[in-house]
Amino acid sequence: MSNRLNTLQNKPLRERVVETLRDAILTGELKPGEALVETDLAAQLGISRAPLREALQQLSAEGLIETIAYHGSRVKELTRKDVEELYSLRTMYETFAARRIIQNGSADAAKRLHDIYEQMLDASNAGDIRLLNMIDRSFHDAIIELSDHSLLRFSWSHVSLRVRQVMALSNRRMTSMNIIAQNHLRIAEAIASGDVDLSVRLLEEHIASAGDLIASQWDKRSTDQTPS
Amino acid sequence: MSNRLNTLQNKPLRERVVETLRDAILTGELKPGEALVETDLAAQLGISRAPLREALQQLSAEGLIETIAYHGSRVKELTRKDVEELYSLRTMYETFAARRIIQNGSADAAKRLHDIYEQMLDASNAGDIRLLNMIDRSFHDAIIELSDHSLLRFSWSHVSLRVRQVMALSNRRMTSMNIIAQNHLRIAEAIASGDVDLSVRLLEEHIASAGDLIASQWDKRSTDQTPS
DNA sequence: TAAGTGTAGACTGTCGACAACGACCCAATA
DNA sequence: TATTGGGTCGTTGTCGACAGTCTACACTTA
Incomplete structure (x- = not known):
């Protein structure tokens, strides 16, 4: 079969959230130091906190945000x-x-x-x-x-x-x-x-x-x- | 106040899970290619899947395991x-x-x-x-x-x-x-x-x-x- | 006034249940 | 025989609710 059709992918919510937030950070829409409150963000995106939290963790691993246990996440400062x-x-x-x-x-x-x-x-x-x-x-x-x-x-x-x-x-x-x-x-x-x-x-x-x-x-x- | 007492830290479950699994991988107890089934692991550790999933994500970011959406995680092969x-x-x-x-x-x-x-x-x-x-x-x-x-x-x-x-x-x-x-x-x-x-x-x-x-x-x- | 002690509130961490997905098998169809 | 369709099962993805933690601030007590 010739594959002229692009495979339409079915990404988990988490990944789409990562892309959204990452983009916001990379474009400067979300600024360094800005706090990311899970409850607010989840509500804003219309999703539950579980996939949002997983997305935040990935961004944290990428070094774009900083997370302190029990204290939440914020966009990493850039000195x-x-x-x-x-x-x-x-x-x-x-x-x-x-x-x-x-x-x-x-x-x-x-x-x-x-x-x-x-x-x-x-x-x-x-x-x-x-x-x-x-x-x-x-x-x-x-x-x-x-x-x-x-x-x-x-x-x-x-x-x-x-x-x-x-x-x-x-x-x-x-x-x-x-x-x-x-x-x-x-x-x-x-x-x-x-x-x-x-x-x-x-x-x-x-x-x-x-x-x-x-x-x-x-x-x-x-x-x-x-x-x- | 003299601080003769060590600060007893209160790590989230997630982090302790990361340490446990990471250790198992680094010592070779969990071998490359081995599948990590969330349900099983969570039951084995006596915790729910939420913190386990977050731990798996971190290990994934560290490059120790490999996760494919909807297909689960396994310890990364080392060629x-x-x-x-x-x-x-x-x-x-x-x-x-x-x-x-x-x-x-x-x-x-x-x-x-x-x-x-x-x-x-x-x-x-x-x-x-x-x-x-x-x-x-x-x-x-x-x-x-x-x-x-x-x-x-x-x-x-x-x-x-x-x-x-x-x-x-x-x-x-x-x-x-x-x-x-x-x-x-x-x-x-x-x-x-x-x-x-x-x-x-x-x-x-x-x-x-x-x-x-x-x-x-x-x-x-x-x-x-x-x-x- | 100053040091210490209790709240209350906002937030993160964890849970159990349910929904969605994909691999597989098997019967129906041609 | 090869393909299709549907169903089941094991697994991952998502949800809403609740428990645990930290901070700030009012409140004691001297």
Whole structure:
């Protein structure tokens, strides 16, 4: 049988709740420090507390919220040190992945990264900053993916989520979109050429500079982006 | 008031269940592939399914069990590739931590590692292999701890748990206990001397060689260590 | 006033029962 | 013989109610 039909999935309530809340946190709709009261949330979502609690636990495991027994949950605070740690760990993950990609030496990997760069260029030319961000994410996801390391992928997912949160909360000033695209081209080419040291250096520069910029402005960012 | 009394903690049921099950998995009492049926487990522990389910979810987040919606949970299988991934990621974490320790350059760190080495030596001389293992764990935990990186600590805890599981399941042949202790001394000294490259190299050798040994024998290990 | 002691209220933790789901078997159908 | 449909059973998902815990604040007592 040809599978032209998408399997229509039947997700447990818990998972849909996770997605809803996660999205709210990642977009900054739910702000760091905000308390999540089970009774209220459950009522708001029109469900019972059981699946909600399970959802909260998962978010807690993902590091997005913080739960203290008998005291409830709240969206985790994001200090400047957290941001620095996040980007330093992220750098480590990506350089590690790049090393593995080069060691495994697949030509597909190089092509895949270059393809994403070209999408990036299109988005940049079209001036679509939202799309550019999405493609940027997929570029870095691809590096992890191509390293063929499932445990790394698992660990990455946590870091990656929180990076998204940081991006949503920081009122960053974008570098020129074309410069961003060019940076990724250089990284893709370095990996394609098999030059470990260069790849690592470019990644470190690329990620660390973004992280430093965000971290340096972290404490003086405006925190009232979504006036309720 | 003098606090001669230990604070008696009041853990939720869920957490005690997590500890019980985690322990069972880490010691190999619950074996990879084994199904965890909620109804049975809850009855066995004499509790309701709600806290048990929450415990299972946490174990799932820790990567110790695998849960498929509507199909239940089972202890995660540990393939040879998993072992290799585990040790490669572990190496990355520890070398990253060592770099940070050296950069931060605290003398306390050096002393702390050396102290642990001396405990190790005592255990080695006493021939207490179980104690030696515990101290070995604390040495590597200390490296992570001393790097002063809470996100790293968080990520480490997952990897560290699964490493323990691997150790429990592998019927490894111990290298001489004294050699192990000596390895750690060299690492501690390299970190103390501030030599990044040497520290990284020693750590990579130390961890990778242990990982390679276990991985190479993984498929032919005996799986009937705890005849029920 | 200050230290300690009882509330009351809001919240989280746990329970038992029921609903929903998926694997399996077996008969009916062509 | 191969496919369909329906039913059963073991299991997971969800619910509403109740028990347990913590905080805050009024209340004693000196």
